[in-house]
Amino acid sequence: MRFLLALCAFSLLPADLAAQEPTTPALRLLIVVRDADTQAPLAGANVAVGNELRTTNVDGRALFSDLAPGEQEIAAAFLGYTATDTTLVLSRSSRVTFLLPPEAVALDAINVEADKFNAARLQRSGFYERRDTRSGTFKTIEELEEAGAIRFSDIFRGVTGLRIESQFGQTRITSTRRRDCSPAVFFDGVAARGLAMQLDTVPLDGVLAVEIYKGPAEVPAEFSADINQTQCGAILVWTRAR
Known part of the structure; x- marks a missing residue:
């Protein structure tokens, strides 16, 4: 784009x-x-x-x-x-x-129920297949709500291999392997460079599911080939339809 x-x-x-x-x-x-x-x-x-x-x-x-x-x-x-x-x-x-430039979101159909569309979106994105076959941490919005997540950074609390740093009102996610290295972030399959430095600007109610890969060996090839920042892992965020 x-x-x-x-x-x-x-x-x-x-x-x-x-x-x-x-x-x-x-x-x-x-x-x-x-x-x-x-x-x-x-x-x-x-x-x-x-x-x-x-x-x-x-x-x-x-x-x-x-x-x-x-x-x-x-x-x-x-x-x-x-x-x-x-x-x-x-x-x-x-x-x-x-x-x-604003990101365009193309919907496959207009007159569909949001829940059905969201399930189909995760199916097409490969979320369920990767959850069944790959290493990594996978969380749906239902699981996040049950865990009491309020802010976006709450998703990553308790995830081994990641560190949450808060300073001057900013929240940053870094790798425990390298303090100066943050995971790459993808929104609906599109790389969002620099977003790991301020994740709490992301509204949690817009999140459908999250995939967390803590190292380069875990990151799926279709994402690790996109940018060269996946040496500290990757965070894949899938958003819900409105």
Whole structure:
């Protein structure tokens, strides 16, 4: 799916500070996230620069300060939109605008009961077959509700091999094997880069089922081939019809 990325450089440092010309100047990066179709700002979008995480404000903006010059990995994700990432060589304080296209959801039929459609969706996705034949942790919404899950991150509590980290109102899932490594996340079979850093933005009532694979050996080939982030496992999220 397409995405647009606009980059423009601007000075965020006062003139008197810029004139000092420090040996290794601290740079700033302003990230703006908008709807690619309407240009409306996306408030609450998840953005990352390296290992630093932010959530956009009501204007769809997030500011990163004290960045070192050089190559930076940046990413933006928002539920219902195509997540994306890119590499930026930062030489001065800059602004990046992500234009995220909405994800289209095609229903096979309109006049069907939601429960029947959801069961058929899981059947087509291969959820039941993988649950019967593969290693991994598989949970349906009924099982999550019985377990008392309230937030999306509650799904992963008690799952060996995963660590839940909460800091500054943000919840991140990482591997116990590598603290700086998060599982890849897929929504309805589509990779959502960077979403493991802020999973509690996902509404639990929209989840139909979840598959959790804790290492690369467990990840099904059709997903491990999609992106190169599955060395720390993968989380497959299937959403319910409304």
